[in-house]
Amino acid sequence: MNESGGNFLKGLLEGDSEFRRIYEAHRNYEKRAAKLSKKIYLTAEEEVEEKRLKKMKLTQKDRMEEIVLRYPDR
Secondary structure: OOHHHHHHHHHHHHHOHHHHHHHHHHHHHHHHHHHHHOOOOOOHHHHHHHHHHHHHHHHHHHHHHHHHOOOOOO
């Protein structure tokens, strides 16, 4: 990400509580999914959880994209 993109993200995180909440949820899902993906073997429950986390992460990413598109001067 270039400097202006980083500044835009920082501004969104500081100024848009909805974006910040979604961003934090996305990072949480990402960390949890990464932890599971590091395991050599997943139980059936862990596989289901990993898939659920990845779907939730993608949903949050889509929601962040929708918010970013509201700002034409990015």
